[in-house]
Amino acid sequence: MKQQANLKSPIKDVNEWLNSVRNCFNPLYSLFSPGSQIVDYFSSRISFHSPSSFSDEDLYQHLQSLNLVFRSSQVNHNSAAVIADRGVKKSHVATAAAHIWADNSVIKQLCVHSLNVTSIEAELMAIRTGIIPAMEIDNIHDITVITDSITAARKILKSKVDSLQNMFIPLAAAVKTFLSKDGSNKIRFWYYPSRAKWPRHKLVDDQVKASSCTPIFPSKESHLFSKKKECDRILCEWQMHFANSLKKDHYFLNFEDEKGIVIKPTYAKRGSWLPVIGFTNSLCARFTCMTTSHAPIGEYRQRFFSQLPTSCPCGKAEVQTREHIIMEYDRHDPST
Numbered sequence: 001m002k003q004q005a006n007l008k009s010p011i012k013d014v015n016e017w018l019n020s021v022r023n024c025f026n027p028l029y030s031l032f033s034p035g036s037q038i039v040d041y042f043s044s045r046i047s048f049h050s051p052s053s054f055s056d057e058d059l060y061q062h063l064q065s066l067n068l069v070f071r072s073s074q075v076n077h078n079s080a081a082v083i084a085d086r087g088v089k090k091s092h093v094a095t096a097a098a099h100i101w102a103d104n105s106v107i108k109q110l111c112v113h114s115l116n117v118t119s120i121e122a123e124l125m126a127i128r129t130g131i132i133p134a135m136e137i138d139n140i141h142d143i144t145v146i147t148d149s150i151t152a153a154r155k156i157l158k159s160k161v162d163s164l165q166n167m168f169i170p171l172a173a174a175v176k177t178f179l180s181k182d183g184s185n186k187i188r189f190w191y192y193p194s195r196a197k198w199p200r201h202k203l204v205d206d207q208v209k210a211s212s213c214t215p216i217f218p219s220k221e222s223h224l225f226s227k228k229k230e231c232d233r234i235l236c237e238w239q240m241h242f243a244n245s246l247k248k249d250h251y252f253l254n255f256e257d258e259k260g261i262v263i264k265p266t267y268a269k270r271g272s273w274l275p276v277i278g279f280t281n282s283l284c285a286r287f288t289c290m291t292t293s294h295a296p297i298g299e300y301r302q303r304f305f306s307q308l309p310t311s312c313p314c315g316k317a318e319v320q321t322r323e324h325i326i327m328e329y330d331r332h333d334p335s336t
Ligand SMILES: [Zn+2]
Pocket: 312, 313, 314, 315, 316, 317, 320, 324, 328, 329, 330
């Protein structure tokens, strides 16, 4: 990558021009037309199972049920289970691995790599890597797919134009063929959280972590990855601008996370501060006063109305600063 940065030649320009983004849209694909979607014909034979909440109790119940489902898939000769997982390294190499289980043993181990894709694309890649070979095995009518991304799995039933279409079109087409082949064919997707450390899942996880693949230059990037990269760049620029902005001045109160790192502004999940404040307007107003130090306190009067008193009514501070009010003031009225 360092060499790439130093290399200035027409070859590099041509490479960037030809290899920037992969086109991945197919809005007119027949599988997504109304009336021919998978959900129109096979909704009773494709199912998704997630815990009702992520509380320890619900997760425990879910894992118990998953264990039963897995065991029954291994004693029935017409069933197979697919355990899929993926990982994305710092070099942007994504690894997707899947183990196909039948008759209580791993009958196939599959692993593929891709470069410059987002994590949801890698998740879809992992599901696809396992499920397509499983559907091609003779006499298999019932497939249980165990994945930590039910969101990715649900994309198979998605019917609108989506930048992930190039990933799920082949998968959805193969699922449709499998379900059309025999009226008893079924597919169940089961959520499995990686942190639960199920030994069978760990085997796949270990394979993902152990695999290494050196990217070959040049390489294209997916449309979604390109969007994410641009979004990250804009966010980084915004955060740098915010950190160095003279407009927020040195009175702006920086908040730190549990590791002591200053929280940066972001647009995701309602931003960095609003989710902590909640939905009360008066609390939001007070929080803003405190963060910007624009509040009727001594420190503020000293800056803007120097003729007015600056000391604190408690008598312990000559200048009533924000820090004094938060850390030392003992006359707070809990009812206000
Ligand atoms: Zn005071």
